[in-house]
Amino acid sequence: MTPPDTLVEPEAPAAQAPGVVGRGPIVTTRKYVKIFRASLGERMAYRGDFLLGTVLRFLPMVTTILLWQAIFKSSGRSNLNRFTYNETIAYLLLTHISRMFSSMPGLAGGIAREIREGTLKRYLIQPVDLIGYLISYRAAHKVAYIVTSFLPYALLFFVCRNFFDTFPDPATLAGYAASLILAFLVGFFFEASVGMVGFWFLEVTSLLYIVMTLTFFISGQMLPLDLLPAPWSSFLKLLPFQYMAYFPAVVFLGKVKGTELVIGLLAELFWAVFFMIVARTLYRVGLRRYSAYGG
Amino acid sequence: MGQGILRYLRMYAQLGQYTLAREMSFRGNFLVKVSVEVIWLGILLAFYATVFGMTNTIAEWNRPQYLFFVGAFFTLNGIIETFFLENCNDFAELVRTGDLDFLLLKPIDEQFLITCRRIDWGTAPNLLMGGGVMVVSLYQMGWPFDLVRLLTFLVTFGCGIAIAYCFMLLLTALSVWMIRNQSLMEMWWLFSSLARYPKEIFKGTWAQPIGIFFTFVMPILLVVNVPANAMVRALEPSMVVFTLVSTVLLFWLSRRFFLHALRSYRSASS
Numbered sequence: 187m188t189p190p191d192t193l194v195e196p197e198a199p200a201a202q203a204p205g206v207v208g209r210g211p212i213v214t215t216r217k218y219v220k221i222f223r224a225s226l227g228e229r230m231a232y233r234g235d236f237l238l239g240t241v242l243r244f245l246p247m248v249t250t251i252l253l254w255q256a257i258f259k260s261s262g263r264s265n266l267n268r269f270t271y272n273e274t275i276a277y278l279l280l281t282h283i284s285r286m287f288s289s290m291p292g293l294a295g296g297i298a299r300e301i302r303e304g305t306l307k308r309y310l311i312q313p314v315d316l317i318g319y320l321i322s323y324r325a326a327h328k329v330a331y332i333v334t335s336f337l338p339y340a341l342l343f344f345v346c347r348n349f350f351d352t353f354p355d356p357a358t359l360a361g362y363a364a365s366l367i368l369a370f371l372v373g374f375f376f377e378a379s380v381g382m383v384g385f386w387f388l389e390v391t392s393l394l395y396i397v398m399t400l401t402f403f404i405s406g407q408m409l410p411l412d413l414l415p416a417p418w419s420s421f422l423k424l425l426p427f428q429y430m431a432y433f434p435a436v437v438f439l440g441k442v443k444g445t446e447l448v449i450g451l452l453a454e455l456f457w458a459v460f461f462m463i464v465a466r467t468l469y470r471v472g473l474r475r476y477s478a479y480g481g
Numbered sequence: 482m483g484q485g486i487l488r489y490l491r492m493y494a495q496l497g498q499y500t501l502a503r504e505m506s507f508r509g510n511f512l513v514k515v516s517v518e519v520i521w522l523g524i525l526l527a528f529y530a531t532v533f534g535m536t537n538t539i540a541e542w543n544r545p546q547y548l549f550f551v552g553a554f555f556t557l558n559g560i561i562e563t564f565f566l567e568n569c570n571d572f573a574e575l576v577r578t579g580d581l582d583f584l585l586l587k588p589i590d591e592q593f594l595i596t597c598r599r600i601d602w603g604t605a606p607n608l609l610m611g612g613g614v615m616v617v618s619l620y621q622m623g624w625p626f627d628l629v630r631l632l633t634f635l636v637t638f639g640c641g642i643a644i645a646y647c648f649m650l651l652l653t654a655l656s657v658w659m660i661r662n663q664s665l666m667e668m669w670w671l672f673s674s675l676a677r678y679p680k681e682i683f684k685g686t687w688a689q690p691i692g693i694f695f696t697f698v699m700p701i702l703l704v705v706n707v708p709a710n711a712m713v714r715a716l717e718p719s720m721v722v723f724t725l726v727s728t729v730l731l732f733w734l735s736r737r738f739f740l741h742a743l744r745s746y747r748s749a750s751s
Contacts, residue, residue, distance in 0.1 A: 189670060242668065242671045242672075243671060245671050245672065245674055245675065246671060246674035248688075248691065249674050249675060249677060249678055249682070252678070252682040252683060252684075252688055253539070253678050253682050255682070255684075255685070256539050256540035256678075256679075256681070256682040256684070257532055257535070257536055257539055259540075260536045260537070260538045260539050260540065261535050261536030261537075262536075263535070263536075266535045267535075389510075392509075392510055392513035392514070392517075393513075395513065395514075395517045396513065396516065396517055396520065399517050399520050399521055399524070400520060402524070403524045403527070403528075408524070408528055409528065409531065409532075413531055413535070414527075414531055415531065415534060
C-alpha cells in the first residue's frame, strides 16, 4: 500500500475565491491578508480532528525508531555512511518538520478540478490571481497546521531529545529557517506545476499518485539519502525533491555548513524560482487552450 | 445455511464481475494504479536492499527471511486493499450523506454489503507481486518443502487477513459517531504500520510493553508475524493456537460493535 497523499495533514477543502475588488499595492496586500484570515478561521474550526490526526501520526514514528534501532544493533556498527543511530532518528523526526512545510495535499488535484469543472473562470473575471490566491490560502493553512500541531510535536521532540546530540548554533538555525521557507515554495510551485498539466490532460489524479509515491522515497522521507549506494545518493541530491525533506533536516543536524550551506540554499532558491516560472508559464499557455466548461 | 452461503458466494461473484467490467472501461486508469503499486514495491525492495547492504540480519531475521516477511506483508495489504479498504473508506461518506439508508434497506447482511460490495481490481496484482517476492525468498534460502509449515502458513495467513479486516471494521464503525472522520485510508496506513516489521524489533524498556500490548491485547502484530515466522523461522504451536483464538474472538467482537454502531446511525438525509 502506498503512503496516502494526506499523510502529513488533512486535505484542504476546495478553495473559494472571494469577490474582492481593488487596485494598488495596499489594497492588493489587504486582499490577500483577508484571504489568509478567512482560511485561517476555516482551518481552526476542526482543531479537535486535527489534534487526533496528529497524535495518530506518531505510531509509524515509533515503529521506525524501533526498526532503525534493530538495524544498528544487528549491524554492530556505530555509524552507517556517516550517520550515527541518533542522527538517523533525529533525521527522520526532522523530515516530519520539512514535510510540514513542503507537502501540499490536494493542491494539484484542486487546480486540475478547477480547470476540468470550469470554475477557474472566476479568477479570470475577478481581480484575483489564481496562483497568488492559492499561495495565501496555503500559507494560512500551513500556519494553522503548525500552530495546532505545535504542542504534540513539542512533546515528541521533548521525549526524543536524547537523539539530538547537539543544538544547532544561530547561523545554522537561520539557514534551517531559510531552507524550510524555501521548502514551502519549492513544494508549492512544484505541485502547482503538476496541477497545471490539467490544461492538457483533464484527469491528473493518476499522474499525481505516481509523483507522490516517487517523491516519498526520493525526497528522503524513508531514509537519509546518504545511506543509499553510491551513484544513487549523489544523483538524488541533484534533483529538486531532496529540498522537500532531506535538505532542511541535514541542515539542522549541521551536516551541511559554511559555503556548502550557502550553495545548497541558492540551489533551493533556484528550484523555487524554476518551478514558479514553470507554473506561471504553464498557466499562461494553458489559459489559451482553456475553454471554460460548465457554462 | 448451505443455501445461504451459496447465495452470498453467487452474489459476490456477480459483484466481482461487475466491478471488473467497470474497471476495464477505464483501462488507462487501471494501468496507472498497477504501476503505482509496482513503484511502491520497488521502493520497499530498494529500502530492503539498502539496509541489508549494511547488515546481515535485522532483529534475528536474516536476509531471505526478512524478504519473505516483506512479501507476506505486501500480499496481505494487497488483499485488504483489493477486497475491503475502499468499501470501508466510503462508509464515512455514506453516513454523512445519509445514502447508507439505501444499503440498509436491502435484504442482505449489512456487514457483507458495506464491506464487500466492491472489489478494487487495481491492487489485485499485488497478490501476484507479493507472492512472487515470497517465492523468490524461499528459493534464496533453499527452503526445504514442509507440508506442515505450508499449511500452518496458509491457515495463519488467513487468520491474519481476518484480524486485519476486523480492526478495519472497528475503525470503520467509529465513523458513525465521528462524522468528519480523518480518512480511513490514512488511519489504516498509520495503524497498519505496526504490522509492517518483525515483532522482534519491540525490544527495550519502553518498547517491550508496547509489543506485548499489540500482540496479546490488540493483536495487530500477529497479522504477518505468525504466518511468516511459521513458514521460514520457528513453528510455535502456542502462537498459532493463540492466533486462531484471537481471530474468532475479534471477529465476534468487531461484528457486535459494527451492528451496535449501525443502530446508532441516525439517517441524516430523511
